[in-house]
Structures are given as C-alpha cells and as structure tokens.
Amino acid sequence: MIIETHSYPRAAVIGNPSDGYYGKTIAFLFSNFKASVQLYHSPELKIYPQGMDITSFDSIHHLVENVNMKGYYGGIRLLKGAIKVFYEYCERQNIKLDGRNFTIRYHSDIPLRLGLAGSSAIITACMKALTSFYGVDIPRAVMANLVLSVETVELGIAAGLQDRVAQAYEQPVFMDFNKATMDKQGYGNYELLKAENFKNMYIAFRKNLSEGTEVLHNNLRARYNIGEKVVHEAMEKWIGLTDSYRDALLKNDQQAIHDLINQNFDLRRSLVAISDGNIEMVETARSVGASAKFTGSGGAIIGTYADENMFEKLKSALAAKEIDVIKPSIVNKKNG
Numbered sequence: 001m002i003i004e005t006h007s008y009p010r011a012a013v014i015g016n017p018s019d020g021y022y023g024k025t026i027a028f029l030f031s032n033f034k035a036s037v038q039l040y041h042s043p044e045l046k047i048y049p050q051g052m053d054i055t056s057f058d059s060i061h062h063l064v065e066n067v068n069m070k071g072y073y074g075g076i077r078l079l080k081g082a083i084k085v086f087y088e089y090c091e092r093q094n095i096k097l098d099g100r101n102f103t104i105r106y107h108s109d110i111p112l113r114l115g116l117a118g119s120s121a122i123i124t125a126c127m128k129a130l131t132s133f134y135g136v137d138i139p140r141a142v143m144a145n146l147v148l149s150v151e152t153v154e155l156g157i158a159a160g161l162q163d164r165v166a167q168a169y170e171q172p173v174f175m176d177f178n179k180a181t182m183d184k185q186g187y188g189n190y191e192l193l194k195a196e197n198f199k200n201m202y203i204a205f206r207k208n209l210s211e212g213t214e215v216l217h218n219n220l221r222a223r224y225n226i227g228e229k230v231v232h233e234a235m236e237k238w239i240g241l242t243d244s245y246r247d248a249l250l251k252n253d254q255q256a257i258h259d260l261i262n263q264n265f266d267l268r269r270s271l272v273a274i275s276d277g278n279i280e281m282v283e284t285a286r287s288v289g290a291s292a293k294f295t296g297s298g299g300a301i302i303g304t305y306a307d308e309n310m311f312e313k314l315k316s317a318l319a320a321k322e323i324d325v326i327k328p329s330i331v332n333k334k335n336g
Helices: 060-070 076-092 118-134 140-154 162-169 179-185 213-225 229-251 254-271 276-287 308-319
Strands: 002-007 010-014 024-029 035-042 101-108 173-176 189-192 201-205 300-304 324-326
Touching: 002 118, 010 162, 010 201, 010 229, 010 254, 010 300, 024 162, 024 229, 035 118, 076 101, 076 118, 076 140, 101 118, 118 140, 118 162, 140 162, 162 173, 162 189, 201 308, 213 229, 229 254, 254 276, 254 300, 276 300, 276 308, 308 324
Parallel strands: none
Antiparallel strands: 002 035, 010 024, 024 173, 035 101, 173 189, 201 300, 201 324
16 A cells, blocks of 8 residues: 655645744645655665655756755655654654554655745645554644654754645644743644635745745844844844734734735845845735735745736736746645
8 A cells, every 4th residue: 555645745835934943833835736646565664766856867056056946955855764763753652663663755846945935835845644544643733743743853954844744734724933932831832723814825935046944044043042132133023024924814904914914024035135036026925015025934925815806917017027926826735
C-alpha cells in the first residue's frame, strides 16, 4: 500500500513576521500548489532525491541559476530531519514503532524561497505520512511544534510557528503566541476562521526575487534579542494590526482590511531593508488600488482587490513586470 499525503503553501495575511516574537498572526493555506509525499513499505529505509536535489547540471550557468532559485539545499535534508524528529518524539512519548522500513519520495511545485512555506509543507506532508504508516496520533498543535523544530533545531533555519500551525490545521487560523501562553503550554492559542470570510484576495510572485526566510529572521532575531526598542515596538504594533484585522474580518469591513494590509507592509518597510524589486511589486499592486504586503519574507505579495475590474487591472500591471498573479483557492479542511 502506498501512502500519499499533501501539504500546501501558506499565505500570511496579517501580523507577520511577529509569530516568532510572541506576536499574533492570521494565515491560510491555498491549494493552487502543493507538496506531496509518497511512502510505502520496503526492506530498507530509502529516501529518493527529487528535482531540488539534482547534482548534475548542463553548465556552470545552469548551476548558478539553480542555486539562485532553489538555494544550496534540496528536500532530502528536510525528510531526514522530519524522520529523526518523528522518531525522537515517539521515544519521548513511549510510543513503540514496529520494525518496518519504508521508501519515501517527495514532489513539490510550490514556488521556492518566496515566503510561501514550501519547505515546511514538505516536512508537514512527511510527518503526516509517518503518522499514517506507523499509526501514531499527534495533536495538531504539537505537530506544528515538531515541524518547526525540524527547521530551527535540526537544520538551523530561523523561522516561526505561523506556517506550521496553518499547515497542521489546514484552515485559516488566528494565532496568538503571547509569552505567558507559550511558556505554559508550549504553543499558542489558535482560533479557526472561516475561509469564506477572506474575500477578493490575490497572491502575486516574482520567482527571480527568491530569498530564504533566514535572511530576514536572522537580522530581526539579533535586534530583538539585544532589546532594540524600535523592533519591540513594531512587534506590539503587529499584534494590534492582527487584532484589528480579525475584527474587520468578522464585520466584513473591506476598507479596514485593505488599510490594515497596507499598514502591515509599511511597518515592515520602516524596520528592515527591502529590495527595490520587492518594493516595486507592492507599489505596482497599490497603483491600481489594490492592497499589498508580503506573504512571507519577500518575493511574493498578498492583498485584496475591490472587484473584477480592479483584478484585471492588477493582472495587467503586474504581468507587464513579469509578475504572476493568482486567486488563491483557500484550503478549508472541515469542508473537505
């Protein structure tokens, strides 16, 4: 029997990047792309390389182009880390795994290094496959923590919980990571939201702007840890923006939603350096009346548009700059 599991890219709607700093965020998954894992019983434990793991190139230019788009690491390290973390979790919980081995392979068409949580999608799909294969039940909040630990502890990648929570719950989620709660239970307070409340949203991305999340978070973490006042104040402002967005969402206040999305990006721009290409993407979207902010660390943006006429203008303006635009198909697991 072949077990096949999936996980999807995450769109950070509001509050990012405060999730790693005891903040609040709202995010959802969208199924326009996906990461898949196949796992089946085999005599030996084998991990098959896929597209991100290639070691043969047509030319030196091809190698450099591949590194620029996909980074220096492929997906095998993600699977290895996930398997190790899963095994150690079962050991701590006194869950005895049977002696079967397996073969595992992955595939992902999630655009890489654009702040869409493509790496954690592969890890989450792997964790889901392992729990199914061995018959282990892991609570969703704990699953998110385990996926994060694969990246932060095993692989040394700076990241926050937001992506992994959305991928564990597979519904839009309001997340509160306040320190008292995190210290008490080890994870935040998570409130599931209705997918239908997220109206007239678009996602746009420019693949040649790829940049790993660690570039942003390594800088912010250092500044946060030394107590830089402007960074701590920004985290409090992002918390306020997220609370206000949740209220606006429930009231269907589209103007407030538009303004809050823009404020989220403007606060980020005041805090960290942003490349000209990323600024151009946001400003182009705003030039036709749409709101715009990053979905993650750069390379992709999310926002709202007023109507179909504005969406067509948005597509045209961004296409002129070789920027892809999609309407996200929001994942809502409770509705299948």
